[in-house]
Amino acid sequence: MSxxxxxxxxxxxxxxxxxxxxQAAVLLAIVAGGLLLLWNVKRGMEAQDLDTxxxxxxxxxxxRISEGLPFSPEDSYLKAFGVGLxxxxxxxxxxxxxxxxxxxxxxxARLSSNWLVNRIAFTYIExxxxxxxLVQLVFWYxxxxxxxxxxxxxxxxxxxxxSQRGLAIPALRAPILFWGTCLLGLIASFLIWLWVKRRSVxxxxxxxxxxxxxxxLALFGLIxxxxxxxxxxxxxxxxxTFRVTGGSTLSPEFTALLAALIFYxxxxxxxxxxxxxxxxxxxxxxxxxxxxxxxxEVLRIIILPQALRIIIPPLGNxxxxxxxxxxxxxxxxxxxxxxxxxxxxxxxxxxxxxxLMVLASYLLLTLTVAGLMILLNRNVQVKTR
Amino acid sequence: MTSSGTANRLMRSNRRAAVAWLHSHLxxxxxxxxxxxxTVTGLFFVLRSLLLWxxxxxxxxxxxxxxxxxxxxxxxxxxxxxxxxxxxxxxxxTGFQWxxxxxxxxxxxxxxxxxxxxxxLIIHTGTIAGTFGPIAVAAIYLGYLVGWxxxxxxxxxxxxxxxxxxxxxxxxxxxxxxxxxxxxxxxxLLLTLLISIVAILASFPxxxxxxxxxxxxxxxxxxxxxxxxxxxxxxxxxxxxxIAQLFVPLxxxxxxxxxxxxxMIGISLFQAAYIAENVRGGLQAVGKGQTEAARGxxxxxxxTLWLIVLPQALRVVIPANxxxxxxxxKETSLVSVVGLTDLLxxxxxxxxxxxxxxxxxxxxxxIALIYGFFSYAMSSASYALERRLKTD
Numbered sequence: 001m002s003x004x005x006x007x008x009x010x011x012x013x014x015x016x017x018x019x020x021x022x023q024a025a026v027l028l029a030i031v032a033g034g035l036l037l038l039w040n041v042k043r044g045m046e047a048q049d050l051d052t053x054x055x056x057x058x059x060x061x062x063x064r065i066s067e068g069l070p071f072s073p074e075d076s077y078l079k080a081f082g083v084g085l086x087x088x089x090x091x092x093x094x095x096x097x098x099x100x101x102x103x104x105x106x107x108x109a110r111l112s113s114n115w116l117v118n119r120i121a122f123t124y125i126e127x128x129x130x131x132x133x134l135v136q137l138v139f140w141y142x143x144x145x146x147x148x149x150x151x152x153x154x155x156x157x158x159x160x161x162x163s164q165r166g167l168a169i170p171a172l173r174a175p176i177l178f179w180g181t182c183l184l185g186l187i188a189s190f191l192i193w194l195w196v197k198r199r200s201v202x203x204x205x206x207x208x209x210x211x212x213x214x215x216x217l218a219l220f221g222l223i224x225x226x227x228x229x230x231x232x233x234x235x236x237x238x239x240x241t242f243r244v245t246g247g248s249t250l251s252p253e254f255t256a257l258l259a260a261l262i263f264y265x266x267x268x269x270x271x272x273x274x275x276x277x278x279x280x281x282x283x284x285x286x287x288x289x290x291x292x293x294x295x296x297e298v299l300r301i302i303i304l305p306q307a308l309r310i311i312i313p314p315l316g317n318x319x320x321x322x323x324x325x326x327x328x329x330x331x332x333x334x335x336x337x338x339x340x341x342x343x344x345x346x347x348x349x350x351x352x353x354x355x356l357m358v359l360a361s362y363l364l365l366t367l368t369v370a371g372l373m374i375l376l377n378r379n380v381q382v383k384t385r
Numbered sequence: 386m387t388s389s390g391t392a393n394r395l396m397r398s399n400r401r402a403a404v405a406w407l408h409s410h411l412x413x414x415x416x417x418x419x420x421x422x423x424t425v426t427g428l429f430f431v432l433r434s435l436l437l438w439x440x441x442x443x444x445x446x447x448x449x450x451x452x453x454x455x456x457x458x459x460x461x462x463x464x465x466x467x468x469x470x471x472x473x474x475x476x477x478x479t480g481f482q483w484x485x486x487x488x489x490x491x492x493x494x495x496x497x498x499x500x501x502x503x504x505x506l507i508i509h510t511g512t513i514a515g516t517f518g519p520i521a522v523a524a525i526y527l528g529y530l531v532g533w534x535x536x537x538x539x540x541x542x543x544x545x546x547x548x549x550x551x552x553x554x555x556x557x558x559x560x561x562x563x564x565x566x567x568x569x570x571x572x573x574l575l576l577t578l579l580i581s582i583v584a585i586l587a588s589f590p591x592x593x594x595x596x597x598x599x600x601x602x603x604x605x606x607x608x609x610x611x612x613x614x615x616x617x618x619x620x621x622x623x624x625x626x627x628i629a630q631l632f633v634p635l636x637x638x639x640x641x642x643x644x645x646x647x648x649m650i651g652i653s654l655f656q657a658a659y660i661a662e663n664v665r666g667g668l669q670a671v672g673k674g675q676t677e678a679a680r681g682x683x684x685x686x687x688x689t690l691w692l693i694v695l696p697q698a699l700r701v702v703i704p705a706n707x708x709x710x711x712x713x714x715k716e717t718s719l720v721s722v723v724g725l726t727d728l729l730x731x732x733x734x735x736x737x738x739x740x741x742x743x744x745x746x747x748x749x750x751x752i753a754l755i756y757g758f759f760s761y762a763m764s765s766a767s768y769a770l771e772r773r774l775k776t777d
Contacts, residue, residue, distance in 0.1 A: 023605040030609060037636045044635045114417045115410035116424050130760040131753040132715035134722070135729055139753070142736065143745035324621035331722050338624060352635070355628050363619040 041352060048349065056350045057081070063343060065335050067251050077344050081354075084340030085361055091254070091326045091336060092365070095261035096319050102262055103269025110274045121270065128267035134328050136264055141256035141332040151243055159236050161244060167255045168237035171248035178228040185220025189213045197379070253334035257326070265322045272318060276311035277303065308380045316373030323369050324362065337361055438746075447744045448751050451735050455751070458572015458726045467566070468575065469517035471553040476521040478549050480528025485536055494529070498522050550582070568643045572726035574755060580649055580727065581714045587653035588713070589706070592660025593699075597690065599661065600668050610661070617658035623719050626651040630723050648720045656713050663705040667698035700774050707767035711760050718756070728752055 011017050042052060057078040065071045068083040068090075109121035128136070146164060149155065154163035161168040196209040225232070237247030250258070280303050288298035330339035341358045345351035411421045448455070457468055483494070505518035537545070558565050571579070598610035617625065629651030633642050642650075671694050679689040721730030732752045736745055 019603050023603050026609065027605055040638055041632070041635045044638055112417075112420075113410075113413065114420050114424075116421055116428075120424065120428070127757070130711075130715075130757040132718040132729070132756055134718040135749060135753050135756060138729070138733070139745070139749040143749055147745070327621040327623045328719070328722075330623070338621070338627075342627065351631055355624070355631065358624055359616075359620055359628075362621060362624060363616070366619040 045352065050349055052353075054353055056348050056353070059348070061344070061347070063347065065340065066333075067254065068335060077348060080340055080344055081337075081357065084335060084337040087335055087340075088326050088329075088337040088365070091257055091261065091329065091334075092323045092369075094258055095265065095322050095326065098258065098262045099265040099269055099318075099322060102266030103273060106266055106270035107273030107277075110270055111277060125267040125270055128264055129271075133260060133264045133325055134331060137256065137260035137328055137331060140260045141253065144259070145252045145256045151239060152241060154239055154244075159247070161237055161239065163244070164252065165243060165249065166252040167250040168244040168247050169250070170237065171235045171246075173233045173235050175228060175231050178224055178232065181220060181224040181227070185217055185224070188220065189216045192216055251334075253329070253332050256332055257329045257334050260328075261322055261325065264325075265318055268318045268321075269315065272311055272314045273307075275314070276307040279310050280306045305380070312373065312377045312380055316370065316377070319369050319373065320366050323365050327362075443747055444744055445747055447735070447741045447747050451741070451748075454573060454731050454735060455728065455755075456573050457575045458731050459570050460572065460575070461566060461570060464566050465513050466517070467556050469513060469521075470556065473517060473521045473524045474549050474553060476524040477528040478545055480525035481532035481545070482528075482542060483525075484529035484532025484534075485542065487533060494525070498525055554579070568645045571645065573731045574728050576645070576720075576725065577714075577717050577728040578759075580645070580652065580717045580720060581710075583649045584652040584656060584713055584717070585710050587649070588656035588660055591653065591657035593664050593695070595657055595661035596664035596668055599665055614658045614661050617655055618662070622652070622655050622716055623722060625655045626719055626723050629654070644723075644725060648723065648725055652713065652717065652720075656709065659709050659712075660706060663702045663709060664698060666705070667700075667702035668694065670701050671697045703771055703774065704767060707763060707770075711763050714759060714763065715756060728755060 011021075045052060058076050060074050061071075061077050061080045062073050063080075064073055065080060065083050068087045071079065071083050106121050106124060109117045110125065112118050112121075145166070148162050148164050151161075151163045151165055154161040154168075156162075159170045192212050193209050196212060235246045235248075237244045237249070284302055284306065285298060288302045289295075293301070326336060327338040329336040330342065333339070338358060341354045345354040348354075412418045453462075457465070460468065499522075502519050502522040505514055557571065558568055595610050595614060598606050599614065601607045601610075626648060629647045630644065633647045633650060675693055675697065676689055679693040680686075684692065717727060718729040720727050721733060724730075726734060729752060732748050735741055736748050741748070
C-alpha cells in the first residue's frame with residue numbers, strides 16, 4: 001500500500017511537472033490579459049473610425065515648430081517626429097556634457113579642505129536634490145529666463161548676451177564639409193587612442209597616446225582650415241532693438257531646460273564623483289606620498305584610475321536619468337520628442353501609434369547611452385590576463 | 386578679580402581656538418586663502434541681493450492669500466470639515482503611536498503642540514481652523530494616553546493606520562446626503578501626499594513580487610519580469626503617466642477610472658520596476674547558506690522566502706528604497722503636466738491669476754520649500770529606521 005503511494009506522486013506535487021505548469025499558467029494569464037486589453041483598444045479605435053496602421057505619418061502636419069530643424073506646416077507628421085527626436089537629442093547631449101563639467105567642479109569643491117567652499121557645494125547639492133526637477137525647471141523658465149531684461153538692456157558677458165529672448169553666443173559659420181572633416185578627425189583620434197591603449201597593459205602609454213591624439217587633431221584642424229579658409233567666418237551676436245542678430249541664439253525654452261538639467265544632474269554627478277574618490281582607501285594616498293610622488297601625481301596615477309572604476313557605472317545611471325528627464329521640457333513648451341508627439345497624437349487622433357513610437361524612441365536613446373557607458377566602463381576596469 | 390582673570394583667560398583661549406580653526410579650515414595654503422577670499426566676496430554679493438530681494442522686493446502676501454489653494458487645491462470650503470476630521474484622526478493615531486513607544490519626552494511634545502494651538506487660535510479665531518485645530522491638539526494627547534496604557538501589537542498598529550487612511554480617502558469623496566466631493570476638486574499638497582502614499586503602498590509589494598519573479602529559477606517567469614523592468618526603466622515617467630491617462634480608458638472601456646486613479650496607477654507601475662531592482666540587490670545579498678539552512682530545517686520554499694530571505698533582504702535595501710520613495714514623492718509633481726492640480730499644478734494656477742501675475746519666484750520657492758521639507762523628513766525617518774533595525 002505504502003509502496004504504491006510513493007510510486008505514484010500526484011502531478012500537483014511532482015517537482016518536474018510543477019514548474020512547467022506554473023510557467024504555462026503565468027504565460028497564459030499574461031497573454032490572455034494582454035490580448036483582452038489589446039482587443040479593447042482596437043475596438044475603441046474602431047469606434048472612433050481610426051485604423052491601426054501607420055499611414056497617417058505621411059500626411060501634412062499643419063502646425064509650426066518653433067525651433068530645431070527647418071519645418072513648415074506642409075511637412076509630414078513623420079518629419080515633425082524627427083524634429084522632436086533631434087531636439088531631445090540636442091538637449092540630452094549638451095545636458096550631459098555641461099552637467100558633467102558642473103558635477104566635476106562641485107564634486108571637487110565638496111572634497112576641498114576649504115571649509116567655506118565645501119559648505120557651499122554641500123548646500124547646493126542638498127537644495128537641488130531635495131526639490132523636484134519639474135519645480136526647478138518651471139522656476140528657471142518663468143522666474144529666471146522670462147524675467148531677464150529685454151533685448152535692449154541684455155546682460156552682457158563679453159560676446160554672450162542673456163535676455164528674455166534667451167541666450168546669444170558667438171557662432172562659427174562654416175560649410176557642412178568642414179564639420180564633416182572635423183568629425184572625421186575626432187573619429188580618427190579615437191581610433192588612435194584605442195589602438196595605442198590596446199597595445200599597452202596597465203596604461204603606461206597614456207602620454208604617448210595623448211601626444212598622438214593631439215597631433216592628429218591639430219593635423220585635421222589645419223587641413224580643414226586650409227581647405228575651407230575662404231568660407232569660414234565667426235559670427236558675433238549683436239544687439240538690435242527687439243532682437244539679437246548674428247551668432248547663435250538659444251531659445252528661452254532651451255536655455256531654461258539646459259539650465260535645469262545641468263544644475264539638477266550636476267548635483268547628482270557631484271555626489272557620484274565624491275563617492276568614487278572617497279571610496280579609494282586612504283592608504284593609497286599615503287602610500288603614494290610615501291613613494292615621493294607629488295599630490296597631483298598621486299591623484300592622476302593612483303587615485304583617479306581606481307576611482308573611475310567606481311564612478312563610471314553610477315555616472316551612467318545619472319546620464320540615463322538625464323536622457324529621460326529631458327521629456328519634462330513639455331512643461332515649458334519646448335518642442336521635444338514627447339511634446340511634439342503629444343501634439344501629433346492629439347491632432348491626428350492616432351495617439352496609440354504615436355505613443356508606441358515614443359516608447360521605441362526613448363528605449364533606443366537610453367539603450368544607446370547605456371551601450372556607450374558599457375564601452376567606457378570596459379575601458380577603465382581592471383585588465384587581467 | 387580672579388573670576389575676571391579666568392574669564393579673560395577663557396576668552397583668550399577661545400580666541401586662539403577660533404584663529405586656529407580659521408587657519409586650518411580657510412587659510413591653510415596659498416591656494417585656499419585666495420579661494421576663501423574669492424568665495425567670500427562672491428557669497429557676499431549673492432547673499433546681499435538675495436536678502437534685499439526677499440525683504441524688500443518680494444511680495445510674500447501671495448502665499449498666505451493662497452494658502453488654502455496650496456494645501457487642498459479647489460476643495461470646496463463648505464466641505465473642509467472632512468479634511469479637518471482627517472487631521473484630527475491623524476493626530477489621534479500619531480499620538481497613539483508616540484504613547485505606545487513611551488519614548489517621546491512629554492514636555493517637548495507639550496511645548497510644540499501648545500505653541501501650534503496658540504498660533505492657530507490667534508490666526509484663525511472663529512474659523513474652521515480655530516475650531517478643529519485645538520480638537521486636533523487634544524486628540525494627540527488622547528491618543529498618547531490611550532497608546533501609553535493600551536500598548537497594542539505591531540499588527541494592530543498597522544491595521545489602525547491602514548483603516549485610518551482608507552477611511553480618510555472614503556471620507557474625502559463620500560456622498561453624505563448632500564452630494565460627494567468629486568475627485569477632480571482634490572488638489573494641492575493634499576493630492577500630492579495622497580498620490581505619494583498610495584503609490585508607495587502599491588509599488589512596494591509589486592516591486593517585491595517583480596524582484597522575486599526576476600530571481601526565480603523558472604525561465605519564463607524570470608524573463609517576463611526582466612522584460613517588464615527593463616522596458617519601464619528605459620522610458621521616462623512622463624511618458625508612462627501620459628500613456629496611463631490615455632490607455633486606461635481604452636483598456637477598460639466599461640469602467641470609469643478617475644484621472645487621479647490613472648495617475649496613481651501610472652506612478653505605481655513605474656516605481657515598482659525601480660523598487661524591484663533595489664530588492665533584487667537585497668535578495669542577492671542574502672547568503673545562499675540561509676536558504677540551504679532553511680530548507681534543511683524542513684521549511685518549504687514559500688516559508689523560506691517569507692520567513693528567512695525576505696526579512697534579511699528588505700533590511701539591506703531600506704536606504705535604497707527610501708531614496709526611491711523620496712524620488713517618487715518628488716516625481717508626483719509630474720502629474721501637473723497631465724492636468725492634475727497637485728502642489729505644482731495649483732502653483733501654475735495661482736501664477737496664472739492676474740491678481741498675482743509675475744509672482745513666480747515667491748510661489749515656486751514656497752512650493753520648493755514644501756517639497757524640500759517632506760523630502761528631508763523622509764530621509765531623517767530613514768536614518769532612524771536604519772538605526773533601529775541594525776542588528777549587529
